[in-house]
Amino acid sequence: MRCLQFDVGNSSAKWRLVIDGQVTARGSYRKDDAGAKKALLACAAGLDAVWISSVAGPTGEAHLASLVHEQWGITPWFARTEARSADLVNSYAEPTRMGVDRWLAMLGARARNGARICVVDAGSALTIDLVSAGGVHEGGYIIPGPALMERALLLDTDRVRFDEDVGYDLAPGRSTAEAVRHGIALAQVGAVAVALDQCSEDQPALFFTGGAGEALQGLLGRGGTYAPDLVFEGLEVMAGLAGL
Structure with missing residues (x-):
């Protein structure tokens, strides 16, 4: 399984790529950083899943979801705090x-x-x-x-x-x-x-x-x-x- 995982904070995000249980790549991402965006989009040719932890607002989450869908055709899953x-x-x-x-x-x-x-x-x-x-x-x-x-x-x-x-x-x-x-x-x-x-x-x-x-x-x-x-x-x- 090829899974891209995000930990999204208020100003930037950390990401890691996990393939069959092993972390194979990681980095950080800011939407206004062209180099960081390029590295993220080049991390994998294809993915099976994208999981996101996010404390960003709806606009930030929508931007990331759109980026992921455009690049890999996947709708990401957002974790939410539960009871x-x-x-x-x-x-x-x-x-x-x-x-x-x-x-x-x-x-x-x-x-x-x-x-x-x-x-x-x-x-x-x-x-x-x-x-x-x-x-x-x-x-x-x-x-x-x-x-x-x-x-x-x-x-x-x-x-x-x-x-x-x-x-x-x-x-x-x-x-x-x-x-x-x-x-x-x-x-x-x-x-x-x-x-x-x-x-x-x-x-x-x-x-x-x-x-x-x-x-x-x-x-x-x-x-x-x-x-x-x-x-x-x-x-x-x-x-x-x-x-x-």
């Missing part, structure tokens, strides 16, 4: 209001570990979700990611300005650049640490995903598993449940 997927139970009164990427990341982690879990997705936003050993979503947190934090700080202050390219660290900053970047790191790590400290003695198994997930895992220093394809893994689980 229940297998033994994973949603805590939202209106399940569809939960971003499908969060739901799929939990589903992917649940497939890896049937104990209590905490899924940390560090992307444009930092999301933290807890799932009980019984599969019930205990709740979660949505926090601005590093880029959004920095942008908000620069937009709403006049004197916080810097040109240095400084990394994220937990040491107290000795320049404005360090103070901002290290402060953001402290906020991100602190959020995850406090969320974990709120848990009972039954500490969850930690899963990290997202572009900044591995760095956050290292800064936090509490172990866990970095799984960059966790949303894709959940997408495959949900597709299986749908009989695709």
Whole structure:
């Protein structure tokens, strides 16, 4: 089976091509990036299925669906957040209001570990979700990611300005650049640490995903598993449940 899979965010999309269970190609896509579009359309001469996780709006989803249909003649399947997927139970009164990427990341982690879990997705936003050993979503947190934090700080202050390219660290900053970047790191790590400290003695198994997930895992220093394809893994689980 030749399956093209997408993880569509607010501004760009990640994709991977899976042939007979093996990832054979991957990349990123922006509709205004000609090179990225060319690479995507050249990834396979033919496909059997296209599966999409998307938090984009209707216009973005329609554009991608049209692109896929024009190139391969396939109508893609879009995963949607459900009240229940297998033994994973949603805590939202209106399940569809939960971003499908969060739901799929939990589903992917649940497939890896049937104990209590905490899924940390560090992307444009930092999301933290807890799932009980019984599969019930205990709740979660949505926090601005590093880029959004920095942008908000620069937009709403006049004197916080810097040109240095400084990394994220937990040491107290000795320049404005360090103070901002290290402060953001402290906020991100602190959020995850406090969320974990709120848990009972039954500490969850930690899963990290997202572009900044591995760095956050290292800064936090509490172990866990970095799984960059966790949303894709959940997408495959949900597709299986749908009989695709």
